[in-house]
Amino acid sequence: MRWFKHDTDANMDAKLQDVLLDYGLEGYGLYWYCLELISGKVDKNNITFQLEHDARIIARNTGSTPQKVQEMMTRFVDIGLFENTDGIITCIKLAKRLDQSMTSNKEMRFIIDTFKENHDGVMTASGNVMKEEKRLEEIRLEESIIDKKEKKTTRFIKPEVTDIALYMTERNWNDVDLSADRFFNHYESKGWKVGKSAMKDWKAAVRTWEKNNKPNEDYNDVPIQPIVKLYNEILSAKTSYQVSVVSDQLKRDIAKRCRNSQNANNVQWWAQFFAACANRLNHIEPQFRPARYKLDRLVGRDFEEVLNEVNSN
Numbered sequence: 001m002r003w004f005k006h007d008t009d010a011n012m013d014a015k016l017q018d019v020l021l022d023y024g025l026e027g028y029g030l031y032w033y034c035l036e037l038i039s040g041k042v043d044k045n046n047i048t049f050q051l052e053h054d055a056r057i058i059a060r061n062t063g064s065t066p067q068k069v070q071e072m073m074t075r076f077v078d079i080g081l082f083e084n085t086d087g088i089i090t091c092i093k094l095a096k097r098l099d100q101s102m103t104s105n106k107e108m109r110f111i112i113d114t115f116k117e118n119h120d121g122v123m124t125a126s127g128n129v130m131k132e133e134k135r136l137e138e139i140r141l142e143e144s145i146i147d148k149k150e151k152k153t154t155r156f157i158k159p160e161v162t163d164i165a166l167y168m169t170e171r172n173w174n175d176v177d178l179s180a181d182r183f184f185n186h187y188e189s190k191g192w193k194v195g196k197s198a199m200k201d202w203k204a205a206v207r208t209w210e211k212n213n214k215p216n217e218d219y220n221d222v223p224i225q226p227i228v229k230l231y232n233e234i235l236s237a238k239t240s241y242q243v244s245v246v247s248d249q250l251k252r253d254i255a256k257r258c259r260n261s262q263n264a265n266n267v268q269w270w271a272q273f274f275a276a277c278a279n280r281l282n283h284i285e286p287q288f289r290p291a292r293y294k295l296d297r298l299v300g301r302d303f304e305e306v307l308n309e310v311n312s313n
Helices: 014-040 055-062 066-078 092-097 106-118 130-153 161-170 176-189 202-213 224-234 248-260 267-281 303-312
Strands: 083-085 088-090
Touching: 014 055, 014 066, 014 092, 014 202, 055 066, 161 176, 161 202, 176 202, 224 248, 224 267, 267 303
Parallel strands: none
Antiparallel strands: 083 088
16 A cells, blocks of 8 residues: 555544653654554555564664564554564554555455455455445445444533542542543533544543643652652663653652552662662663663553562572
């Protein structure tokens, strides 16, 4: 295929938001680069939607490292952007983005329609294309009717402030009444749109709002600044990550570690932990040092993994 559809607000997708949070534009760019590789191979003789996945070549072409590419690709599979079957990476949902206007080849147009009907990962097309034209028209009519029914049943219903407050309570928000009012007023002023698209799931919007706008918590009992200072002094030279801004999310992650462990509530423990991490990185070439040693990853979702690595030495 010469091209495929790309929504202008694709970056607002919840899964791609996770990619941006974890890897920034490097991960976002890798995702679309992989889609280009897949769609570029699609033709009437190849409709497997398979990625010729060689981390070394992809790393060379994107300016990354094989280890980083492999890490990001694993993340893409984990959150459902790609599929991994016996080591074969595919993106079957890309088939749903195909459109007849992408090609003038009659056989390929038949394949596109038939693929959408069957939803199979691998298939072969009939050589007698003209014989199927009438049936294809029936399929398009049926799909049009189904689409209209689905649009009616999935129509977005604006939540009440009380609904929002209840959901925020379930997610352990602080000051839910004020937060629910702010959320409601914010999206009311935007016509309940996310970017340029109509909102489909307000609970998903609450979860995104939670990541970006959740009120600050009380961290007076947590030695956040001393811990950040120790990281900058001990580990930043090894990781090339200098913490200049302590975000609310970083505060929450450090606080969580400190409150869940008596050791982690001791600044001296962090000094020993960072020193052990630095010692481990001495044996790893700079270009191969994993991003999980970045402070927000180190105290966030990768904490247990790094701690186990350090303790195993």
